[in-house]
Amino acid sequence: SSASSEHASNAAPCPGLLIANPPYGERIGAEDLAGLYRSLGALLRARFEGWRAAVLTGNPELGKRMGLRAQRFHTLYNGPIECRLLHFEVSPAAHVSDRPRPLPPAERGPGAEMLANRLRKNRKALKKWLQQEDIGCYRLYDADLPEYALAVDLYQSAEPATPQRRFVQVQEYAAPSGIDPKAARRRLREGIGVIAEVLEVPEHDLFFKVRQPQRGKAQYERLAQTGHFHKVAEDSLTLLVNFEDYLDTGLFLDHRETRRLIGRLAVDRHMLNLFGYTGVASCHAARGGARSTTTVDLSKTYLDWARRNLALNGFSGRDHQLIQANCLDWLEQARAYRGHFGLIFLDPPTFSTSKRMSGTFDVERDQVALIRAAMALLAPTGTLIFSTNKRRFKLDEQALCDLAIEDISAQTLPKDFARNPHIHRCWRIRHNPDA
Numbered sequence: 001s002s003a004s005s006e007h008a009s010n011a012a013p014c015p016g017l018l019i020a021n022p023p024y025g026e027r028i029g030a031e032d033l034a035g036l037y038r039s040l041g042a043l044l045r046a047r048f049e050g051w052r053a054a055v056l057t058g059n060p061e062l063g064k065r066m067g068l069r070a071q072r073f074h075t076l077y078n079g080p081i082e083c084r085l086l087h088f089e090v091s092p093a094a095h096v097s098d099r100p101r102p103l104p105p106a107e108r109g110p111g112a113e114m115l116a117n118r119l120r121k122n123r124k125a126l127k128k129w130l131q132q133e134d135i136g137c138y139r140l141y142d143a144d145l146p147e148y149a150l151a152v153d154l155y156q157s158a159e160p161a162t163p164q165r166r167f168v169q170v171q172e173y174a175a176p177s178g179i180d181p182k183a184a185r186r187r188l189r190e191g192i193g194v195i196a197e198v199l200e201v202p203e204h205d206l207f208f209k210v211r212q213p214q215r216g217k218a219q220y221e222r223l224a225q226t227g228h229f230h231k232v233a234e235d236s237l238t239l240l241v242n243f244e245d246y247l248d249t250g251l252f253l254d255h256r257e258t259r260r261l262i263g264r265l266a267v268d269r270h271m272l273n274l275f276g277y278t279g280v281a282s283c284h285a286a287r288g289g290a291r292s293t294t295t296v297d298l299s300k301t302y303l304d305w306a307r308r309n310l311a312l313n314g315f316s317g318r319d320h321q322l323i324q325a326n327c328l329d330w331l332e333q334a335r336a337y338r339g340h341f342g343l344i345f346l347d348p349p350t351f352s353t354s355k356r357m358s359g360t361f362d363v364e365r366d367q368v369a370l371i372r373a374a375m376a377l378l379a380p381t382g383t384l385i386f387s388t389n390k391r392r393f394k395l396d397e398q399a400l401c402d403l404a405i406e407d408i409s410a411q412t413l414p415k416d417f418a419r420n421p422h423i424h425r426c427w428r429i430r431h432n433p434d435a
């Protein structure tokens with residue numbers, strides 16, 4: 001999802017004791033438990049500093065995902081299940097990395113060499129295309145081998161002082177139900193070691209995250225507060241990415257072709273970027289010759305990021321507006337913009353809620369009202385690009401039968417995402433003069 005929402009991260013007042021009994025995987029086996037425990041640890045670190053915490057778990061291996069060092073533990077039984085009651089003092093001194101330690105080559109199984117060979121094969125297959133397209137940020141591996149359920153993305157530095165520096169982001173997908181977490185952790189450690197060696201990336205430039213289904217506020221919860229931004233390039237644009245503070249880096253690689261299309265369509269048009277995130281699509285429109293860009297997002301954090309991206313490329317001033325607002329409310333109130341925009345990019349979240357929103361947003365449920373509201377601001381000969389990352393999403397073309405709709409999902413799927421053709425859906429929508 002590309003939309004954003006702010007969520008307060010101030011520590012809870014009046015230190016106390018928080019007790020949790022999260023699932024063990026015995027009865028709720030299909031849930032992404034590694035991600036759940038990681039989120040619990042992130043919540044404790046971000047909101048409950050100074051508190052004590054106790055977590056009862058039937059799977060101590062999952063407790064290691066919390067990023068907190070247990071002060072002590074007790075062995076207890078929950079019925080027939082042997083459990084650990086982990087005790088924490090939530091303080092910076094207890095913070096530990098939940099990043100897996102690379103497994104040394106001598107301890108790796110035969111699958112590690114298979115992974116190494118696949119990484120080398122993928123690099124060779126993509127090399128010519130990357131050079132022809134001048135692409136420095138791309139997906140190299142996407143769970144090609146079921147034993148190593150990882151996504152591996154490479155980002156080439158655009159810092160003049162370090163043009164050869166590369167960053168690698170590794171994301172772990174949830175293990176299937178019934179997989180032993182200890183075995184999954186071992187394969188993950190194998191994978192991290194192999195990736196670092198094959199790609200020749202130092203440990204400090206390899207970043208690890210758990211990719212899990214997110215809903216509501218959890219989608220945009222900060223993972224850290226480092227404030228470390230790095231410059232990368234895309235189609236002669238300089239953009240800022242952050243590998244540590246958020247689940248996503250600020251640059252959705254699967255939308256590369258969509259952004260290029262926006263750049264081509266933007267010539268001499270006023271462009272509107274709804275749920276604008278870090279403003280990368282607005283940068284492409286401005287570089288492509290847009291008369292103006294308007295970026296709307298609820299999050300001040302992401303709008304500031306968008307402002308920095310635009311300014312890095314020489315785009316600022318009255319022709320490049322950034323508006324902090326709930327897009328749904330803003331669309332209802334933007335009567336002065338009716339028929340104004342020649343190009344609109346609409347890439348809403350799958351699901352969203354925020355303290356600043358009343359109610360919730362669901363892209364499947366609310367798609368028709370959202371598209372209709374956006375089309376009201378579109379010029380008679382304009383184009384709306386609508387995209388969603390929701391799996392199995394179906395556009396309600398019957399309810400939108402008076403519009404000219406073209407499915408461009410295949411055209412906007414980059415070569416490096418060919419293994420995952422359902423990563424997003426995309427449509428070009430216009431007013432139908434014959435309707």
